[in-house]
Each structure stands twice: as C-alpha cells, then as structure tokens.
Amino acid sequence: xxxxxxxxxxGKDSCFxxxxxxxxxxxxxYLLNFINEDxxxxxxxxxxxxxxxxxxxxxxxxxxxxxxxxxxYEDGFKTALKELKLKGITGLITGDIxxxxxxxWIDRVCGESGVKALLPLWGMDSxxxxxxxxxxxxKAIVVSVKAEIFGKEWLGRQVDSKLVDELKALTTKSKIDVxxxxxxxHTFVYDGPLFKKxxxxxxxxxxxxDGHWTLDIQEYSLG
Numbered sequence: 001x002x003x004x005x006x007x008x009x010x011g012k013d014s015c016f017x018x019x020x021x022x023x024x025x026x027x028x029x030y031l032l033n034f035i036n037e038d039x040x041x042x043x044x045x046x047x048x049x050x051x052x053x054x055x056x057x058x059x060x061x062x063x064x065x066x067x068x069x070x071x072x073y074e075d076g077f078k079t080a081l082k083e084l085k086l087k088g089i090t091g092l093i094t095g096d097i098x099x100x101x102x103x104x105w106i107d108r109v110c111g112e113s114g115v116k117a118l119l120p121l122w123g124m125d126s127x128x129x130x131x132x133x134x135x136x137x138x139k140a141i142v143v144s145v146k147a148e149i150f151g152k153e154w155l156g157r158q159v160d161s162k163l164v165d166e167l168k169a170l171t172t173k174s175k176i177d178v179x180x181x182x183x184x185x186h187t188f189v190y191d192g193p194l195f196k197k198x199x200x201x202x203x204x205x206x207x208x209x210d211g212h213w214t215l216d217i218q219e220y221s222l223g
Contacts, residue, residue: 004118005030005084006093008063010052011187012140012159013095013121013179016133019194020120021093030089031056031063032080038069046144046214047188051199058195058222074109081113091116097124097181126179130164138192141201143215145185149176152206152213159187188217198223 006018008031022028035041035049049065056063064084068076081092092110096102096119103119110117121129133140140159145152149170157163167178176184191198202219 001027002090002116003027003029003088004091004093005032005064005081005089006061007095008033008052008056009095009186010047010055010189011095011143012130012133012138012189013097013181015095015138015140015189015192015194016129016136017093017095017120019136019138019192021118022194024120026091026093026118028061028093030084030087031061032084032092033063033065034073034076034080035065035067036069037067037072046209046212047217051188051217051220054199054220054222055189055195058197058199060196077109078113081110081115085113085115089115091118093118093120095119095121097121097126097129097179099181126177126181127164127168130159130167130179131161134160134164136193138189138194139198140187140189141215142185143188143217145213146183147208147211147213149174149184150213154185155206155213155215156204191223 004026006028008014033052041048053063066076066080092115094106106117142154142157145154170176200221200223201217204215204217207214207216
C-alpha cells in the first residue's frame with residue numbers, strides 16, 4: 001500500500017486535502033511543513049512553527065519540519081521528499097485548487113524526486129470547497145490577510161457561512177478568490193474530524209508585516 005505525506009501549512013486547504021485523501025482510504029504517515037531558516041515561523045502563514053507541530057500532535061500524525069529560505073525552497077523541498085522517501089513515503093498530497101503554475105511546479109518537483117503528486121482539491125469550485133470544509137465540521141480562524149484588501153478586523157474571525165457570504169460579496173467588487181487561492185488570506189485550523197483534541201487559542205494581537213495583517217498568537221494549548 002502506498003504511503004503518503006501531506007504538505008501542511010496549518011490552513012484550511014491543506015487540511016481539507018488531507019481529509020479527502022484519508023476519506024478515500026489513503027494512508028497518510030507524515031505531515032510536511034516548512035520553517036523559515038532565519039526564524040521560528042512557518043514559511044506559509046508566518047505562524048509559530050510550534051503551533052503547526054501542535055496541530056500534528058492533535059491529529060496524531062507525525063510531522064516533518066524542514067528549514068528553508070525562499071531562495072533555497074525548491075532544494076529544501078526535494079531534500080525533505082528524499083528524507084520522507086527513506087521513511088517509506090511514495091506520494092505527496094497538496095491543497096492546490098486551480099493555479100496551474102503551482103500544479104506544474106508540484107508535478108515537476110515530485111516527479112524529479114520520484115514521488116507521486118496527489119491534489120485532492122484540484123478543479124473544485126472555491127466557494128463550494130469552503131462550504132464543504134465548514135459543513136464537514138472543521139473549525140478555523142483567519143490569521144493573515146493582505147492589507148490592501150482586508151482590514152485587521154478580519155483577523156481572528158471564524159471561518160463560517162457568514163464569512164463565506166462576505167467573501168462572495170467581495171468577489172463582485174474586486175478580483176479575489178473566495179478560498180484565498182492567490183494569497184488574499186490565510187487560516188489556521190484548530191479543530192475538526194481529524195483532530196483528537198482541539199487547539200485552544202488565547203492571547204493574540206494583530207501585527208503589520210510585509211503588506212499583510214497577521215495575527216500573532218501568543219498563547220495556545222492543546223484542549
């Protein structure tokens with residue numbers, strides 16, 4: 001039986017891709033996450049890498065965290081896949097939805113590493129996907145937004161049907177994706193069907209960083 005790793009950012013898309021893969025009967029043995037080599041924060045959403053590791057603990061899936069920079073990202077990605085192959089991994093699950101350049105990159109890097117790429121969310125409708133994520137029972141909050149689109153008041157908001165409706169309304173005024181596929185916003189999943197225990201989020205403050213409002217979560221624990 002093939003064994004998979006799941007590319008893991010801590011957000012809704014990587015989580016739902018993992019859920020769909022497991023629901024299809026696939027064996028997922030590891031989560032793969034990338035940390036900024038110059039800090040303790042995850043590359044994707046700027047969250048503390050310990051929070052990402054806590055998600056893995058809450059789900060009971062081992063996590064493999066690789067340190068990289070944006071310059072060394074591809075080499076680091078291949079190094080991580082090489083290490084995971086030594087642990088028996090034959091495939092990688094990602095949460096890509098429709099950006100062809102992302103799929104092309106994943107297909108190429110996985111192919112060059114001798115690993116099969118699997119994209120369970122590929123081609124899904126963004127609004128439908130987000131609604132399915134919510135209705136499946138996952139719980140998440142917004143942890144990062146592009147400052148040119150959203151105000152800091154969006155930080156910490158629950159990913160729920162009200163949020164979906166507001167995002168849909170925004171798409172009629174500007175070119176944004178309801179799932180934030182082009183980086184408009186990012187989320188952190190703290191509970192749901194994959195979780196044995198929820199993650200409790202405590203003191204958090206908004207900070208401005210690189211054109212984004214980011215939620216600096218200072219207190220968190222396993223429920």
